[in-house]
Amino acid sequence: MLKLLPLIPLFPLISSILLMVTLGKMPKKFVAILGAGSVGLAAVTTLLVGLAFMESGQPYHQVLWTWMQVGNFSPDIAFYLDGLTLVMMSVITGVGFLIHLFSTEFMEDDVSVSRYFAYLNMFVFAMLILVMADNLLLLYLGWEGVGACSYLLVGFWYQNPENGAAARKAFVVTRIGDAAMAVGLFLLFTELGTLDIQPMAEAAKTQWQVGDTVPVIACLLLLGGAVGKSAQLPLHTWLPDAMAGPTPVSALIHAATMVTAGVYLIARTHELFLLAPPAMLAVALVGLITSLMAAFTALNQHDIKRILAYSTISQIGYMFLALGVGAWAAGIFHLVTHAFFKALLFLAAGAVIHCLHHEHNIFKMGGLRTRLPVVFWSFLIGSAALAALPFTSGFFSKDMILLQAYELPGAGPWLWAGGLLGALLTAIYSFRLVFVVFFGEAKMEPDKLPGIRMALPLSLLCVLSIIGGWFALPLSSVFPAAGDHHPSHLIEGISISIPLIGLAIAYLIFLGGQLKVDGLVNSNIGQVLKKFWFSGWAMDWLYDKLWVRPYKFLAYILRRECMDDIYNTIVKFCQFLFMVLSRTQTGRLRWYATSMVFGLILVIALLQGAI
Amino acid sequence: MILVNLILILLVGGVIAWLAERQHPGLPRWIALIVILFDLAYLVAAADLSWTKINVVPNPSEAATWLIHYKAEWIPRFGISFELAMDGLSLLMVILTLVLGAISVSASWTDIKQRTGFFEANLLWTLAGVLGVFLALDLFLFFLFWEVMLVPMYLIIAIWGHEGRGYASMKFFIFTQVSGLLMLFAILALVVLNQHSTGEYTFSYFDLLGHGVTGDMAYLLMLGFFIAFLVKLPGFPVHTWLPDAHTQAPTAGSVILAGILLKTGAYGLIRFVVPLFPHEAMAFSPIALALGAVGIIYGAILAFGQDDFKRLVAYSSVSHMGFVLLGVFAWNALALQGAVMQMVAHGLSTAALFMIAGSLQERLHTRDMSKMGGLWQNMPRMGAMAMFFMLASVGLPGLGNFVAEFMVLVGLFKVAPWMATISALGLIVAAVYSLIMMQRAFQGKPKEGLQLPDYGVREMLTMAVMIIGLVWLGLYPQPVLDTAQPVLDSLTTLVGSGESSVVEASVVEMSTAEVADNLNSVQIVGVVK
């Protein structure tokens, strides 16, 4: 049964190529079936392969063909299946299928649906390759493929130049991360002689001691790549703009799968990171700072999708925090639960936008509780899981991370405190969203209700968001066993109560109205802070001033090819010489006679001299 | 004799195509296509190439070990012989030339209206010249083909070019001619000095490999060769002819110019510059690497700043060929393979982009991107093709360019880590200009009432050939790697650097000022007596 492994990425690839080749000639219905069906088939195959794998227990390695072979550089197209890969594949194909099903109705009235499903299937294929690759070069292939597909999908409605700009921004910013990761790959290959993950881990353990400079540099470069793709602090500005794409795209790419690629990379190469403690600390710090920064920004956004985008950045910050403190299993566990509830939230937001004819501003919506019940309940459950209210899936995974962060000697408690503040803010902005959109007086009337193909994925995801926390993921074989931790009940109590406090605060501010914050908000500090946080801590402005403007200016100056001036000066000098000589040709006989006489004099003088 | 026939078929084909114009203006195109395909078939059939033969590692200095070797006396007094030989590297280049030749003929099917016969004749003669360059192993014959390749290309640009063709073709001709002159000095000086030490004149590559010239003179000779090939492979300071030549050349002209003529420069570097002057080349390599890296970044920045679609693609090939320069002068097995792969993959991807540029110009009668916009709406198939080849030129893994660039950078990282890191920036700036090209030309608000014919069957077939080529190179490049492998092994062992490269992993300590005076020290190259 394990032999079916290569089939999983093959299904989306075939359907994507089919959709591309037919160039929109296929009837809409058939396109939807092919698009969603292929991912469904992949999900079923993953299930089968998963079952077979659970019985056998050891990792399964399958080589298709050697990609290229020059000297000792011989990466090959090969898949590696272990617990981590299985978890990631099931998330991608499972959540992916639900999102495909959702988008069959969401994109129904769009003119180029086949192009949409072609890109979406290609994305699922690239993500599967990324996850199943057994060597870093094939992983890099999936890595860049995912980046390219996200560029295509974000820029799907290309008529509007802003979408094009957002897509370009996404591709270039992630590309910076990819370049860093590429240099990391070069370093790893030069030092360890191979790019296959498992042999590389062994070679690293033998060659390097803990804390050598080379592993630290390599891990920091890999972190650079992960930061680019998972939209963490330095390279996160592209994710909020990437909301320009269709909402199911945001659900699939910018919530469930692509942004978690960075987390997967670090998890997959955790042996290297174990050899570089400073790099792990860096991962934790990046994660923590990003989550806090994103949480504050999400507090005062008014576009429903941008709130969810910043919340994604914040939640991935948590995963980075988990990886930084060595809680690998907890990080992946949070990744899985986050995929469930964030996909749910995005799809619900998609449904809201779809029914309110593309309205994005939450303050224009209100009181949708009664008109869109399904959407309301899915939003409620999603936000509960996001805020990690007790007994939701989010609670189990976030709690594990915070507890293990607390365990870390040295900076542990600080990280834990930061995490808690993040959890509080998460609770506040998620319930702010729910109360503003679904409670209060109705400002807009939805013109249509979500059909069955929208409601079904929403309900399935609701179920997953709730019970998602109870499954034990088969990660024990992959990661070193995390220490048994049972901190004092006080710490546990605090981390349980924080989300509830957040919920109360949100209720008091946005629904009950008892807690007046207008005074605080309208004070001039408040205004400045509000604008500052709204623009994402002015990161966009900073990057524009730091990189974009100088690059454009440089390109503008060099546009006329300054190197040409060197050759043009040579040309001008020749023309000057020609002009001087041509003036001597006056055409008058006397002038020629005189010049001849002049010559005669010289000759005779020479003769005189010579004799 | 096979090699001689290869070139002869093209030359004769050119004449026939020229004469065929009288019967019917469309006929020369068919004749050109048939001649090129026949030449390709002849190569495959006549030269019984089996993997066993290709895999034997040739010793560069003995003719017998090469795949095919042909030698005939020409001017015995000076040791000049009509010597052609083919090994793995030149086999690859010959196949690339013929494939791109066929593609360029199909690219300009409807493009050329007047004097089609003469156009196809020039096309075939350029191809013949290029084949000669790839096969010639007698330096005198090499220089002859170097010029033969140049003249018809000049005519193609000068006669069928666009509005600024006079300036562009003249600039192209002068740049290559002057640098060719430098190379001629170097060849003659080499032969004369060789005659001093060995006592008899010989222009043959095999005998010149062990020439006794050392010291500053060898450095100058190496520079002479290097500059000639740097101009042809548009290296950083001397690349300014390429954008003009490309924007003004007709579609077929720029496909051939970008696809094949740039490769002659790179081929020259691998075949002549480093093997003939190993130690000087290694001493010179920090500068060359610096030029390569600067070329990548400079080409990309300028590409970003262009308004003209073809000029942007031209600068992109300046940027891509920077990688080849890096690959050659890193001089280990991996980097060299990367350079060869880049030559092949870049040929395909840039040829496609130029075809798209040509068809855009044919439909919109302009290359100015500010006048384009939202063309995907009118021409979805061309938009899809442009997107695919744009992604290829950005270096999307799974396509040929990525494999090449990755290998070059990994090979370079072993030799000069900092240089590799700087060149990795090239990946970012490459993405920047390619995306801006797609945005300004194909995306954005479509112009109303614009009825444009989309791609027909012929164009889609040509594009399909190139897509298959690129995907095949991207996913299973092993056949190409194996053909070039034995040659590159023999070259790396010949230069004696092997894995532990002579060039110690030093940051580029030579400042650009030193680069400048090296370049103008070349002006005083004279035949030393």
Place this chain on the structure above:
Amino acid sequence: MDGVNIPLDHVLLLSALLFICGLLGLMMRRNIIFILVSLEVMLNSSAVAFVAAGARWGQADGQIVFMMILAVAAAEVAVGLGLVLQIQRRFKSLDMDDANRMQG
């Protein structure tokens, strides 16, 4: 009368002076006729030098060359005058500076 003991230098000096006068005329005058005249003078002065040299060595060669010069002078005058006619007809004046189409 028997052509003896006339100092050669003086004759050569005479021929040189005559030649320079011809040269002067060529440089000064703009009228084509005077250019031809100065040419004649220069030719004649060279003839003098040749004959004087012949006389100095008592050989006939000098005079042979003199006859050659005569032939040259005759042909030159013939063609020169033909040109004069043409120039007169085309440029309506004999001023050589008008005929400067070869300028630039």
Place this chain on the structure above:
Amino acid sequence: MLELILFYMASTIALVSTILALTRANATHALIYLILSLLAVAVIFYLIGAPFAAALEVVIYAGAIMVLFIFVIMMLNLGEKGDRREKQLLKPKVWIVPEILALIIKFELVLDLSQSTPATTQGLVTSKQVGLTLFGPYVLAVEIASMLLLAGLVGAYHLGRRYLEEGREK
């Protein structure tokens, strides 16, 4: 002694008449002075012992060529208008530079001649001698001279004929 005096007289006449020839405004006056200068040169030829050359000079040079010259000038009948233009051409500005150059050359030649060893003419060279050498070693030169004259004839005829035709049409 007589020859020497005669020689110096003839030389001065030749020089003066040449200078006058070149500075005249009127073309015919210039030609007449030129003929005078040629005759003086013929006398010099005679004095230095080349009677045959003297005869030729008088017959061919002065007689034939100069007469042809005068004939063509008369035919062109320039009239007074041309002479006035000639006068304003002789302004000092025109001949200062050539004069300087001429002086330099004179100085150079004189310097050159002064260095040469003094020698005198050796005696009479009879026309018989001239005839013998002419058709002895120099027979080829005669042929060349004849070809040259033929070329001159053809040139003159061609240039002249077109002039006459247009003249007739007008």
